[in-house]
Structure formats: C-alpha cells, structure tokens
Amino acid sequence: MKTMRIAMLAAAVTAAGPSLADEGCGGLPSQSQLEAALNAAIGSNGGLNFPMWGTIVNRQGEVCAVAKTGDAWPGSRVISAQKANTANAFSNSNLALSTANLFSAVQPGGSLYGLQHSNPVDPRVAYRGNAKAYGTERDPMNGLKIGGVNVFGGGLALYSQADGKTVLGGLGVSGDTSCADHNIAWRLRAALGFTRVPSGVNTGSGAPSKGDDNIIYDITNGVSASGFGHSQGCPGTPTVPASNVTN
Numbered sequence: 001m002k003t004m005r006i007a008m009l010a011a012a013v014t015a016a017g018p019s020l021a022d023e024g025c026g027g028l029p030s031q032s033q034l035e036a037a038l039n040a041a042i043g044s045n046g047g048l049n050f051p052m053w054g055t056i057v058n059r060q061g062e063v064c065a066v067a068k069t070g071d072a073w074p075g076s077r078v079i080s081a082q083k084a085n086t087a088n089a090f091s092n093s094n095l096a097l098s099t100a101n102l103f104s105a106v107q108p109g110g111s112l113y114g115l116q117h118s119n120p121v122d123p124r125v126a127y128r129g130n131a132k133a134y135g136t137e138r139d140p141m142n143g144l145k146i147g148g149v150n151v152f153g154g155g156l157a158l159y160s161q162a163d164g165k166t167v168l169g170g171l172g173v174s175g176d177t178s179c180a181d182h183n184i185a186w187r188l189r190a191a192l193g194f195t196r197v198p199s200g201v202n203t204g205s206g207a208p209s210k211g212d213d214n215i216i217y218d219i220t221n222g223v224s225a226s227g228f229g230h231s232q233g234c235p236g237t238p239t240v241p242a243s244n245v246t247n
Contacts, residue, residue: 024143025064027168028056028158029192031137035067038173041187042069046239047180053080053135054188056158057088058169061145063125068135069175076174077134078126081141082148083155083172083185089119091157091213093165096197098213099155099172100182103231104224106151111227121148153182153215153230156189157197164196164247179234182215183241190244197245201228204240210247215240 029037038054051070055077058064063081083099090097105112122145129140154173160166171192173185189195199210207214217240218229 024058024060024062025056025169027160028058028064031065031067031139033192034065035069035135037188037191038067038184039069041184041191045176045180045183045187047176047183047234049180050176052173052175052181052184053077054171054173055081055084055141055146056169056171057081057084057146059088059167061085061088061147062143063139063141063146064169065137066135066139066141072135072175074134078121078146078148079150079174080154080172081126081146082121082150083174083181084170085119085146085148085155085172086150086170087155087157087172088167088170089149090115091167091170093167094198096157096159096200096213098153098157098182098185098200098215099150100153100178100215100230101201101213101228102151103153104219104227104229116149116151119147119149121146152178153180154178154185156185156213158189158192158194159196159198161194161196165198177234178231179215182230183239186214186241186244195245197247199247201226206243208243208245208247212243212245212247214243 051072053076056065125144200212202214203211218225
C-alpha cells in the first residue's frame, strides 16, 4: 500500500510539474527566451567556448525553465540549477550576491564558511524523468525545488525592474570554466532584460554607486582583500565583464 501511494504521488508530481512552473513563474523568462538568449551569450567569454546549460528558478526556489545548447556536459544541468538556487537563496532586497562572490567567503576562516554544505540538491528532483526531456519545455525539474548551494561563478539573482529590490528568482549557467560561466551569466541576465540590483559587494571600477554582484579577482597569496574574491585559476587571463546593471 505504501509503495502504491508513493507511485501515485510521483505520477501526480510528474503530471503537475510544467503547470506548476507556469503558475509560479510570472515575470520570469520562458524556456524559449532562455534558450535563445543563452545561445547568443556564448563566445569570447575567456573560457573554452563550450556548450552550456541554463536554469531559472523563482523566489520559492522552484525551477521555471531549463535550456541547453549543443552537446553540453550532462553533469552541468544540475549545476546550473544549483547556481540559480544559490543566487536566489542568498540575495535579498538589500544585497545581491552572485555565486562568484561566495568563493572566498566559504573558505576556512571566511565569513560564510560551511555554507556550501547547507541546502543540498534534492536528487529526487535532479535526476527524475526521461533524460530526453532535459533542457526542453518539459524538463522534469520544472515546478519543483532543486536545492543546492554552488560557490563558483555562474549564478545571479533576478530582480524586479520596477523597484530594483524585489527578488524574482535566480539564473544559473554551467558548462565551461567557472570564470567563463560568470561572464556568460552576466551577459545572459542583461539580455533577458534584468539590469537592476539593490547593491553588491563589488565596488570596483565601473560598478554602480552601491556596488553590484560582478565577479571580483582580488586573491593574493590565498587571501581575498574584499572577502568575496573568486579564483583566477581559469585558462588564460580572467577578465571582469563591464558592469551592465544599475541600482
């Protein structure tokens, strides 16, 4: 009997997944919009120019859209969702935090040490359903909470353009180096029409007056000057994309 109830629940969730995403994702890009913008954002990002996965979650952490380009690493699907969840989960009306901003903060001695071990990915959501639907409008993660915390580049919060403070959800991309992932996400968010954040820990050259959530390269001898620096251990010379947001 217990097995039957579980099976019935699983079937109900499977049927409800896409409709749940539709109901809870107002104001966020559709799967087709995400896929088109993701394709356009790839290239000249300081990485390997590999195909990518992209995921959008709403403020409740429910997956709204999943897209991919080409033969993207299969393992990066869940990582992109994890990044979207992280940026949404740890940004608020006062401060936007990208996953890139968390790299140093979670190291031993950092202000958020141990954060990466909280809120684990739910494997029942991550690996459910027919893999042929992954990255399509019928992705089995739709409408469900993926969870997960990622602490390298590629995840950004999405804010209401009306006030620049209300968090609508998060965007995550994965498939290249972590530095390139951030650059692609940075381009992608703006291309999708999200160009406001309330403030951020990056206050470097070109950042708006209250800062933004751009990647920071300030680690010297293993120590980040700001406490929110990202590894520079990516191929080539990592570049910081020009700021494309306002407060």
